[in-house]
Amino acid sequence: MKPTSRWTPFLFIFPAFALYAFTVLVPMFGTVGTSLTRWNGYGSPEWVGFRNYLRALRDSIFLSSFEHVFIYIAATIILEVLVGLILAGILTSRPRTDLYRIALFVPVMLPMVIVAVLWRFIYNADFGLLNGALKSLGSPQFVQIWLGDQRFALAAICLVSGWVYAGFYLAIFYAGLQRLPKEVIESASLDGAHQRTIFWKIKVPMIRRLWEVAVLICVTGGIQGFDLFFVMTNGGPYYSTEVPTTYMVRMVFRDQEIGYGSALAVLVTASVLTIGFIYSKVRKKSEQVEY
Amino acid sequence: MRGRSKLVTIIAAVLLGATTLSGCGSNSESSDKVIRIGMPSPGEAGQKVWDAAIAKFKAANPEWDVQLIIQDDDIYSTVGLQGLLTGGNPPDAYFEWAGARTVQREKDGYAADLTDLIANSSLKDLFPESAFNSGKSNGKPLLLPTGSDVTNVIWYDKDNYSKLGLSVPTTWDELMASCAKIKAAKENCFSIGNKDYWVAGNFFGHVYSRIIGEEMYHKIMTKEVPMNSPELVKAYEVVADLQKKGYINASANSIADNEGYTLFFKNGAAMLPIGSWLVSIASQEAPKKNIDWFNLPAFAGGAGDQKSVLGVTTGYVINAKSKKIDQTVKFFETFFSDEITAEWVKAGSAPLTKAAASGNLNPLQQRLVDLMASGATIVAPPDTGYDLKVADALNVATSEVMGGVKSPQKALDDAQAKIASS
Amino acid sequence: MRLRKALFHFFLTLYSFFYIIPLVWMFYSSFKDNGSIFDSPFSLPQNWDFSVFLKAWQAGGLGKYILNSALVTSLATIIVLFVASLAAFAFSRYEFPLKRHSLSIFVLGLLLPIQAYFIAQNELFEFFGLKDSRFTLILPYAGLGIPLATWLLKAYLDSLPKELFEAAKVDGSSDLGMYKLIALPLLKPGMATVAVFTALGSWNEFLLANIYVQNDDYKTIPAGLLAFSTKYVTDYQLLFAALTVVTVPMIIVYIVFNKQVVAGLTEGSLK
Numbered sequence: 001m002k003p004t005s006r007w008t009p010f011l012f013i014f015p016a017f018a019l020y021a022f023t024v025l026v027p028m029f030g031t032v033g034t035s036l037t038r039w040n041g042y043g044s045p046e047w048v049g050f051r052n053y054l055r056a057l058r059d060s061i062f063l064s065s066f067e068h069v070f071i072y073i074a075a076t077i078i079l080e081v082l083v084g085l086i087l088a089g090i091l092t093s094r095p096r097t098d099l100y101r102i103a104l105f106v107p108v109m110l111p112m113v114i115v116a117v118l119w120r121f122i123y124n125a126d127f128g129l130l131n132g133a134l135k136s137l138g139s140p141q142f143v144q145i146w147l148g149d150q151r152f153a154l155a156a157i158c159l160v161s162g163w164v165y166a167g168f169y170l171a172i173f174y175a176g177l178q179r180l181p182k183e184v185i186e187s188a189s190l191d192g193a194h195q196r197t198i199f200w201k202i203k204v205p206m207i208r209r210l211w212e213v214a215v216l217i218c219v220t221g222g223i224q225g226f227d228l229f230f231v232m233t234n235g236g237p238y239y240s241t242e243v244p245t246t247y248m249v250r251m252v253f254r255d256q257e258i259g260y261g262s263a264l265a266v267l268v269t270a271s272v273l274t275i276g277f278i279y280s281k282v283r284k285k286s287e288q289v290e291y
Numbered sequence: 292m293r294g295r296s297k298l299v300t301i302i303a304a305v306l307l308g309a310t311t312l313s314g315c316g317s318n319s320e321s322s323d324k325v326i327r328i329g330m331p332s333p334g335e336a337g338q339k340v341w342d343a344a345i346a347k348f349k350a351a352n353p354e355w356d357v358q359l360i361i362q363d364d365d366i367y368s369t370v371g372l373q374g375l376l377t378g379g380n381p382p383d384a385y386f387e388w389a390g391a392r393t394v395q396r397e398k399d400g401y402a403a404d405l406t407d408l409i410a411n412s413s414l415k416d417l418f419p420e421s422a423f424n425s426g427k428s429n430g431k432p433l434l435l436p437t438g439s440d441v442t443n444v445i446w447y448d449k450d451n452y453s454k455l456g457l458s459v460p461t462t463w464d465e466l467m468a469s470c471a472k473i474k475a476a477k478e479n480c481f482s483i484g485n486k487d488y489w490v491a492g493n494f495f496g497h498v499y500s501r502i503i504g505e506e507m508y509h510k511i512m513t514k515e516v517p518m519n520s521p522e523l524v525k526a527y528e529v530v531a532d533l534q535k536k537g538y539i540n541a542s543a544n545s546i547a548d549n550e551g552y553t554l555f556f557k558n559g560a561a562m563l564p565i566g567s568w569l570v571s572i573a574s575q576e577a578p579k580k581n582i583d584w585f586n587l588p589a590f591a592g593g594a595g596d597q598k599s600v601l602g603v604t605t606g607y608v609i610n611a612k613s614k615k616i617d618q619t620v621k622f623f624e625t626f627f628s629d630e631i632t633a634e635w636v637k638a639g640s641a642p643l644t645k646a647a648a649s650g651n652l653n654p655l656q657q658r659l660v661d662l663m664a665s666g667a668t669i670v671a672p673p674d675t676g677y678d679l680k681v682a683d684a685l686n687v688a689t690s691e692v693m694g695g696v697k698s699p700q701k702a703l704d705d706a707q708a709k710i711a712s713s
Numbered sequence: 714m715r716l717r718k719a720l721f722h723f724f725l726t727l728y729s730f731f732y733i734i735p736l737v738w739m740f741y742s743s744f745k746d747n748g749s750i751f752d753s754p755f756s757l758p759q760n761w762d763f764s765v766f767l768k769a770w771q772a773g774g775l776g777k778y779i780l781n782s783a784l785v786t787s788l789a790t791i792i793v794l795f796v797a798s799l800a801a802f803a804f805s806r807y808e809f810p811l812k813r814h815s816l817s818i819f820v821l822g823l824l825l826p827i828q829a830y831f832i833a834q835n836e837l838f839e840f841f842g843l844k845d846s847r848f849t850l851i852l853p854y855a856g857l858g859i860p861l862a863t864w865l866l867k868a869y870l871d872s873l874p875k876e877l878f879e880a881a882k883v884d885g886s887s888d889l890g891m892y893k894l895i896a897l898p899l900l901k902p903g904m905a906t907v908a909v910f911t912a913l914g915s916w917n918e919f920l921l922a923n924i925y926v927q928n929d930d931y932k933t934i935p936a937g938l939l940a941f942s943t944k945y946v947t948d949y950q951l952l953f954a955a956l957t958v959v960t961v962p963m964i965i966v967y968i969v970f971n972k973q974v975v976a977g978l979t980e981g982s983l984k
Contacts, residue, residue: 002808004887005888012802013799013800013803015800016799017800019792019796020859022837024825026837030836031829099729102968102971103732106733106736111935112917113919122735129755132754223824224826224828226826226920227917249920261832262832266829268828269829272824272825
């Protein structure tokens with residue numbers, strides 16, 4: 001559609017763009033600039049060219065942080081999106097299940113600080129609830145130092161994340177499933193198809209758009225995940241739960257290496273953009289195939 | 292609809308305007324008669340004393356005001372202070388720890404040379420001569436000291452000790468023998484909450500300095516000598532030994548410092564290596580627990596002063612870039628006056644002014660003050676006395692050996708690689 | 714059939730109950746003293762003394778944190794709704810040079826983790842003296858919410874039939890008029906979605922809240938709670954009481970507005 005005035009589109013976009021540019025784009029450029037320097041935040045920055053980037057590519061902690069965040073994303077797709085989908089399927093199979101939906105959504109609204117403090121206590125090796133329950137149920141052999149053991153810490157965090165967000169995806173899929181046209185489903189069940197088959201073979205494909213969006217939100221949320229990791233373990237034990245975001249923050253905060261931290265930031269941004277780019281290309285292709 | 296969106300527009304514009312205005316407002320104060328002082332949280336009792344000092348100053352200088360910029364401890368010591376000093380409205384004075392940090396401030400131009408300022412004010416009479424020593428760089432005093440804190444001693448429960456038939460150890464070997472008895476009684480020997488690396492970092496930093504000597508420790512922490520020098524690797528064996536014998540709580544690296552205190556208070560361990568601040572925490576959280584402390588016992592054949600104390604002096608640095616230095620000094624004359632010193636003593640602090648010597652302190656604290664003043668070598672803790680990166684590398688290596696995931700050699704090799712690459 | 718129904722509800726009840734047990738536990742632990750929280754964590758409290766919540770409220774100054782969070786969240790959300798809907802309308806309905814590129818720039822924001830630019834943003838805000846005020850966080854939170862809001866609202870507008878707008882154009886409506894009279898009313902469900910996302914994100918945001926605002930009077934809930942948990946190092950009873958005080962109203966608001974929240978979340982995203 002053509003606007004009344006040539007300038008309208010730009011005027012309309014301007015406020016959002018200005019705010020976005022000031023808070024995101026300008027700092028982003030600033031970060032790129034700083035990434036080419038060495039700076040502790042006090043004196044003046046010292047130009048070092050690409051040295052920070054070379055160092056980053058050899059930094060084993062940084063590289064393994066990517067591994068951890070990918071594991072986290074994969075785990076949360078299962079624990080949050082898939083579990084949410086299954087729960088939605090279960091709750092839509094009968095009427096009057098609102099109460100369960102409400103209960104399961106409650107953790108979604110909590111600030112991560114509360115979640116992290118609460119679960120830190122639950123996972124506490126010495127007097128926490130999990131080990132306490134294991135002991136009183138007669139299974140002390142399963143007692144572990146959940147957040148202190150390299151084998152379990154990352155899994156422990158993924159579980160907490162799942163606990164928080166499964167209800168979120170449940171709510172989304174529930175609404176999506178409710179709105180499906182009844183005719184197709186009724187005819188399928190009249191044909192004698194089992195409920196579970198109907199769910200997976202008919203309903204789920206029908207809400208394809210929805211779960212594609214859900215997966216995207218889960219992936220972007222996973223890459224940006226910070227609060228939970230920071231408060232629960234801060235990258236420990238022994239960097240087994242270090243993700244790119246916590247590492248970047250540590251570089252700047254504790255090590256006062258603003259230049260290096262900026263280079264890490266640029267690399268993380270670049271990888272995120274690459275993923276996004278690949279995703280959109282794949283979607284375009286699959287959309288073409290559909291027709 | 293028309294009316295409503297117009298209203299929304301107006302509201303949004305007003306709010307945006309208010310936001311910018313309130314933000315800009317703070318800038319105009321830099322030329323006003325306000326002295327700004329940056330610091331981490333002084334605590335409830337400390338806040339009251341500051342209020343008293345400010346009130347006294349304002350009474351004598353009615354045109355002036357004092358504004359405290361208080362930040363979270365962790366944030367202050369990392370990005371917080373940095374942001375303040377380099378930002379639009381830098382403070383005229385700020386809290387600092389004596390040692391490498393203060394020296395760095397001077398290098399970056401943020402620490403004023405106090406030699407003349409002290410000599411020409413009442414400050415020279417309020418303090419004993421030696422008080423300014425720890426904050427000196429090249430003979431120039433940079434820090435007005437407010438406290439000397441013992442950063443690490445070993446706390447224990449007196450009742451528990453007598454129950455187990457233990458006496459205060461004077462050597463490390465005696466301490467190890469005590470630990471064997473404690474372990475046999477199925478208790479944890481030490482409770483350490485090392486999630487943030489500094490608790491074990493401080494405790495073992497002290498141990499290393501005792502074994503390899505303060506000079507060598509200092510050389511390693513200032514990067515004159517590589518961190519994986521054989522002497523330090525050998526010293527780390529002590530940590531590996533403790534881990535093998537199971538004398539440290541298995542959860543050490545995953546629980547935070549306060550969770551470590553809780554474990555000790557709940558009788559989950561016999562000893563707690565931590566600093567002088569435990570006194571006030573214990574008086575609130577575990578008033579019935581009969582606690583006491585002893586300094587790190589002597590190491591046979593150790594190269595350092597076996598009576599050394601791990602501690603750091605803290606105080607206030609005056610910003611060399613401030614335009615109100617004279618007035619700031621005047622404020623500190625009030626701040627360190629006898630009257631205000633008495634208030635600090637009442638609040639449970641141990642100031643370093645002459646007037647404080649006659650104050651009444653909690654006996655546990657009095658002994659700690661005496662320890663600091665005993666004349667033994669004062670060793671600076673890794674993260675307050677030295678460059679944060681180096682301290683971090685050391686502390687991470689300590690945590691790795693303490694957790695049994697790396698050998699001393701490997702942990703220190705990795706630490707050296709980390710600090711060499713920056 | 715009856716049995717199956719009973720079993721269905723039984724297992725779901727069990728599942729939901731265990732799901733929210735951590736919160737239930739946090740609530741009743743506030744009534745126990747620190748000793749029994751550690752020694753017998755699962756036991757129920759002896760006395761249900763509600764004064765501990767008052768104590769936590771006062772000791773932690775929770776009122777001001779809640780106020781600050783409410784202020785920052787609502788203002789950021791209003792700003793986002795306003796500017797993002799304008800932009801989304803332009804992107805959706807108009808053709809203009811550089812449209813594709815500018816849209817990509819907005820979508821970029823969806824993927825950028827805030828840790829990637831918060832340091833430079835911090836320096837920028839320092840320079841303009843915007844930090845450490847009650848209103849500081851409004852701008853960054855609004856900036857954070859714009860990409861998702863614009864994307865969602867544009868998708869929503871895209872799904873509306875062209876004819877609605879064509880007809881208005883023929884009638885001689887101005888651009889602004891079309892936005893106000895046609896787009897805005899139709900966008901209501903989408904706006905609800907955006908409001909929920911933006912509000913949730915701002916309310917729970919942690920990193921910037923801790924770095925940008927040091928003055929305790931101006932802190933939001935996440936920063937305030939962190940400060941609280943570090944000040945009262947070992948007083949878990951008080952800590953849990955404080956967490957409960959902050960959580961319970963949120964849960965009540967959610968239960969009361971349950972339909973709207975869920976509708977808001979799903980209506981706009983189902984396109």
